[in-house]
Amino acid sequence: MSGRGTELEDFEATVRQFFEKLPAALDGVDGDVARGKHYRSLLVAEGLAGVSYPVEFGGQGLSAEHQAAYDRASIELLPPEESVFGIGLGMALPTILGNGSDEQKRRFIPPGLAGEEIWCQLYSEPGAGSDLAGLTTQAVRDGDEWVITGQKVWTSGAQDSDLAILLARTDQTAAKHAGITMFVLPMHQPGVEVRPLVQMTGAQEFNEVFLTEARVPASWVLGDINQGWSLAVALLAHERKTLGRGVTTSDEAKSKAGRAPLQYDGLVTRARDAGAIDDLTIRQELAAVHTGERLILWNAERQLHPSIGKLWRTIQGRRAAQLAHVLGGPEAVAWEHDDVEADYWAYHVLNCRGMSLGGGTDEVQKNTLGERVLGLPRGPGIDRRTPFNELPRN
Ligand SMILES: Cc1cc2nc3c(=O)[nH]c(=O)nc-3n(C[C@H](O)[C@H](O)[C@H](O)COP(=O)(O)OP(=O)(O)OC[C@H]3O[C@@H](n4cnc5c(N)ncnc54)[C@H](O)[C@@H]3O)c2cc1C
Numbered sequence: 447m448s449g450r451g452t453e454l455e456d457f458e459a460t461v462r463q464f465f466e467k468l469p470a471a472l473d474g475v476d477g478d479v480a481r482g483k484h485y486r487s488l489l490v491a492e493g494l495a496g497v498s499y500p501v502e503f504g505g506q507g508l509s510a511e512h513q514a515a516y517d518r519a520s521i522e523l524l525p526p527e528e529s530v531f532g533i534g535l536g537m538a539l540p541t542i543l544g545n546g547s548d549e550q551k552r553r554f555i556p557p558g559l560a561g562e563e564i565w566c567q568l569y570s571e572p573g574a575g576s577d578l579a580g581l582t583t584q585a586v587r588d589g590d591e592w593v594i595t596g597q598k599v600w601t602s603g604a605q606d607s608d609l610a611i612l613l614a615r616t617d618q619t620a621a622k623h624a625g626i627t628m629f630v631l632p633m634h635q636p637g638v639e640v641r642p643l644v645q646m647t648g649a650q651e652f653n654e655v656f657l658t659e660a661r662v663p664a665s666w667v668l669g670d671i672n673q674g675w676s677l678a679v680a681l682l683a684h685e686r687k688t689l690g691r692g693v694t695t696s697d698e699a700k701s702k703a704g705r706a707p708l709q710y711d712g713l714v715t716r717a718r719d720a721g722a723i724d725d726l727t728i729r730q731e732l733a734a735v736h737t738g739e740r741l742i743l744w745n746a747e748r749q750l751h752p753s754i755g756k757l758w759r760t761i762q763g764r765r766a767a768q769l770a771h772v773l774g775g776p777e778a779v780a781w782e783h784d785d786v787e788a789d790y791w792a793y794h795v796l797n798c799r800g801m802s803l804g805g806g807t808d809e810v811q812k813n814t815l816g817e818r819v820l821g822l823p824r825g826p827g828i829d830r831r832t833p834f835n836e837l838p839r840n
Pocket of ligand 1 (some may be wrong): 600
């Protein structure tokens with residue numbers, strides 16, 4: 447075996463050991479945010495944060511093979527609190543690494559990797575979801591700052607966030623994709639109001655965010671003014687890749703955090719408990735869930751178009767949740783919140799539909815795959831060349 451192979455195996459073993467010992471290290475720390483921050487600080491202390499990020503930006507400066515080894519070793523052991531940093535680690539930081547100035551990389555990446563700053567994504571608006579380029583939040587230059595006014599919605603984790611990746615319109619007279627700029631917005635300021643949205647699961651994971659003359663330093667514009675659309679698309683690709691990795695959280699912990707599809711092992715136990723393990727239809731569905739789970743992990747290791755993993759995982763999530771629903775009967779959607787076991791299953795049964803929306807809907811992923819991978823003609827886009835302020839709007 448080559449020295450390189452041994453070194454990678456040793457690295458993978460170190461990562462695995464870290465994550466195996468983590469639950470004990472987090473014992474006694476309460477709250478998702480506090481536990482998440484403590485976990486990231488331990489990762490930094492162990493020299494494992496930001497495996498392939500350059501050392502000057504707070505990473506370990508290791509190879510893409512080391513990153514892949516880290517992903518392999520950690521993917522089934524990541525703590526649920528990883529999701530607190532999902533937007534920072536999975537979307538904002540890679541976009542800044544790829545498109546930010548050195549000054550911005552030094553400012554944002556080290557605290558992001560260390561879990562000292564939590565990020566959210568201010569993309570969607572009440573009138574701009576799938577049609578993201580139709581966003582109307584405005585940014586106007588005022589001296590050394592930009593002044594932002596508008597409304598965002600479905601902003602996951604805004605209630606805990608310190609910073610946001612924000613898309614805003616900086617030129618009303620340009621065509622709709624051409625007048626958008628990407629900013630980093632400090633969330634803790636008077637012009638930012640976060641209003642929670644409670645979901646049918648009973649959880650409160652996303653928010654409306656009202657921006658009333660919120661301020662961004664001019665040096666916190668990412669990329670060039672009016673060129674934000676290409677960065678927006680780059681971030682979406684990171685988002686879909688992250689979601690498609692199928693981060694798994696332990697069923698044992700009965701965690702509701704994260705976006706993991708329900709796991710095969712837990713469903714087998716649930717089928718046993720329901721006295722349905724010998725039912726042939728149930729067995730067939732369990733086999734399908736098991737196969738899907740493996741495919742997600744294998745797909746994550748291949749360099750596929752990011753929409754493939756995202757789409758596959760939401761289909762898997764619905765299939766697994768449907769099985770949990772069948773096994774649970776009426777209790778699966780009519781349950782007591784203080785019954786932890788029932789709450790866990792009901793959460794996943796009710797939440798799985800939303801997974802097909804967050805990060806772009808299934809239909810949008812299919813459009814993307816049709817156009818970008820299969821080379822099918824684009825849908826008609828009469829609004830692509832018209833100045834934004836001349837487009838008809840409701
Ligand atoms: C759990 C969750 C978390 C989220 N987190 C965030 C976040 O942190 N930050 C953020 O900015 N946003 C977030 N979102 C918002 C998400 O990105 C949008 O919900 C999504 O892009 C869809 O937009 P929409 O809800 O406006 O639906 P619409 O765009 O109005 O779509 C309605 C329906 O029409 C279909 N449709 C629309 N256009 C087309 C088309 N061209 N072809 C075929 N079908 C089409 C859609 O597939 C959908 O079924 C989150 C959403 C969810 C559910």
